[in-house]
Structure formats: structure tokens, C-alpha cells
Amino acid sequence: MIDVPHAVRQSLLLYGILTAGLVLSARRQPKSDNLFPISVTTELKGLAILAVYFSHIWIFLVSDRRFLFPLAGVSQAGVDLFLMLSGYGLSVSNLRRPQGVLTFYKRLLKLFIPLWIVLTVLLILDAVLLDIHYTGHLIILDYLGIYLTSDLGRDLDAPLWFVTYITGCYLLFPLVFRKQRLWLSALIVFIIGVALVIINPPVVRHVSFLYAWHPAAFPAGMLLAWLLQKQPRLLVLAHSSKPIIKGILIAVLSMSLIVINPQSHGASAPGITQAVDLAFAFVLLVLFILKPIELRLLSILGTYSFEIYLLHWPIVLRYGFLYTHLPAWFATLLYLAIILALSYVLQQLTTLIAPRKTTTKFP
Numbered sequence: 001m002i003d004v005p006h007a008v009r010q011s012l013l014l015y016g017i018l019t020a021g022l023v024l025s026a027r028r029q030p031k032s033d034n035l036f037p038i039s040v041t042t043e044l045k046g047l048a049i050l051a052v053y054f055s056h057i058w059i060f061l062v063s064d065r066r067f068l069f070p071l072a073g074v075s076q077a078g079v080d081l082f083l084m085l086s087g088y089g090l091s092v093s094n095l096r097r098p099q100g101v102l103t104f105y106k107r108l109l110k111l112f113i114p115l116w117i118v119l120t121v122l123l124i125l126d127a128v129l130l131d132i133h134y135t136g137h138l139i140i141l142d143y144l145g146i147y148l149t150s151d152l153g154r155d156l157d158a159p160l161w162f163v164t165y166i167t168g169c170y171l172l173f174p175l176v177f178r179k180q181r182l183w184l185s186a187l188i189v190f191i192i193g194v195a196l197v198i199i200n201p202p203v204v205r206h207v208s209f210l211y212a213w214h215p216a217a218f219p220a221g222m223l224l225a226w227l228l229q230k231q232p233r234l235l236v237l238a239h240s241s242k243p244i245i246k247g248i249l250i251a252v253l254s255m256s257l258i259v260i261n262p263q264s265h266g267a268s269a270p271g272i273t274q275a276v277d278l279a280f281a282f283v284l285l286v287l288f289i290l291k292p293i294e295l296r297l298l299s300i301l302g303t304y305s306f307e308i309y310l311l312h313w314p315i316v317l318r319y320g321f322l323y324t325h326l327p328a329w330f331a332t333l334l335y336l337a338i339i340l341a342l343s344y345v346l347q348q349l350t351t352l353i354a355p356r357k358t359t360t361k362f363p
Helices: 007-025 037-060 071-096 099-128 136-141 158-176 179-199 217-232 233-241 243-260 270-291 296-303 304-316 322-323 328-353
Strands: 026-027 293-295
Touching: 007 136, 007 158, 007 296, 007 328, 026 322, 026 328, 037 071, 037 243, 037 270, 037 293, 037 296, 037 304, 037 328, 071 136, 071 158, 071 217, 071 270, 099 136, 099 158, 099 304, 099 328, 158 270, 179 217, 179 270, 179 322, 296 304, 304 328
Parallel strands: none
Antiparallel strands: 026 293
């Protein structure tokens, strides 16, 4: 564990720099015919990955929980945001242009290219630099995207349990998707997710406690797509409201985030925690739809969010020596910059292997 002297002061400095970056990168929201434009989902993914990155440092690396609070404390809502946006994105895409099961799975396969690149590099670096070796069985499962544990000391990249979970959602989606009964499709996905946690088969026994926090998130995104298909006026009204009404809505929603804040509810049963996290994520989503500006810094992070997720933990865990030489706030931002640069390289390599016109990102 890394000691963080003056944790509150360092957090204020770090958040002050991030806020300055957000302000300097802000620009007027570009006009879009889409009532829920891709720029909003990209910004939300940027905020979510920032929360996840902070939370892993907050929970596993530093000794003072005041450092990186409060954003690090809402990372579960960040994970729900990723899942919700994925469910929404897939549903909207298939409502517009339905795909066959095999076509959908071919598209999904290309999402593994950046994962395979990262795993290959990590295996080589672990063997050469750190003299760490893994069993053949574990390596095969890693390349298949099957992560049955989330062990910081044993696993190649412990947070990748999420890849298995969201891949499962993707594999299930085309099998249950029904354009005319999307609400039913969402219900089926939710029931299967809850059943998996309740039955708790041996194959997922070591990660099912992580699954238990998120079974409603992906189907919630599907339900959102269904609702906006049936009642498009909901967003039309929001976008056509007068500036003063929008301002009041933004103020009310911002205050509600403080009330809903998952950290204020303490430890609760998974179902209650999921409801609070989803409410928090949904309010954030509406806020980002209503706001009149685009935060380019979040857009950049969101563009590379999947690559950042793959890279951040192996780097700060294995090569976190900068924390012993630099102030924690500076090391955290410096690692973020390094990870972002490597994410750009990883995305370029992925595009080189599978040209962009055939490469699909996680929605």
C-alpha cells in the first residue's frame, strides 16, 4: 500500500487540474439530428473509465481512502454506465438494421483483437522483466476472454472479469432480441443474469459476487432504447425546452446526484446497491443529454475507454514505482497520460489488423 500524505489536499489539487482541463476543452455542443448523440455516450464512457481507473488505485494501491474521493467511490455506477450504454447501443443499432446471429458474432469477434494484443505483450513482459509465468490453461482461457477469477496476485489482469461478463451479454443479445418486443428481450436478459448469480454454478463461483452488482444494467439500456422508440417525445421535449427550464432541470438533477450518491448509502444488499447505482447512472445520462457544452477531455477518454480498461491495471500494479518518487496526485495523472498514449497506439494497431470499416468498438 502506498502512503499518501495530505490526501485531501492532493485530491483537491488533482481534481482542480482535471476541472481546468474540462473547462479548457469545453466547446459548444455540436448540433445533431440524433436526440441522444454519440458524443454524449462517448463523454459518459470517458467519465466512467476515469471513475474505474481512480477506484482501482483507491481500493488496492493507496492506504488513505480520502485520496481520489469522491469519483473513485462511484465506480460501480461507472460499470453500470458501460453496460447500460452497451445495451442501448446494440438495441438502437439492431432496431435500425437487424443483424443475423452469425453476422453479429463475427462482429463481436473483432472486439478481441486489442485484448489479444495486450495479453501477448503482458505475457512477454511478465516473463522477461518480472520472471512471472502462467499455466497454459490460464493463458488459453485469457485469450478466449474467459476470466473465472479476479485475483490481483494470480491473474494476468484481474479487472478483466468485466470482459467475460459483457461478452456474455453480447452472446445472449442476438438470441433474445425481438424488434417488436424489445422490453421482453430486456426482461429475459435480466432474468438470466439474476439466475446466474442465484444458482452460482462452480464455473463462475469466484466472480459471481461481482456479477451480482450489475445484472440490471445491460437490460436497462435495452429498455431505454425501447422507451425512446415508443416515446420519442421524451427527448424532444427535453431538447426543445427553453434555456431557463433546462437550467432548472440541470440544477435539480445535479442536486439529486448528491442525494443518490452511492457512497452515502454505505454497504447494502446487491439489489439495493444496483438500484442506487443505476439511478445515479441514469441521472448522469440525462444531465449529459441536457448540458449545452461538449467536454472534449471526456470525449478523448471515452474514445479510448476500452483500451484504457485493458491497460490501466497491469501498468499501475506492475510498474507503479512512480508513486514512490512523485506526489500521488502527479503520479496518478502521469500514469493516466501514459496509459492514454498507449491506448492510442493500441487502437491504431487494432485498426491496422482489422481496418476501421470492419472494426467495431464496444458501444
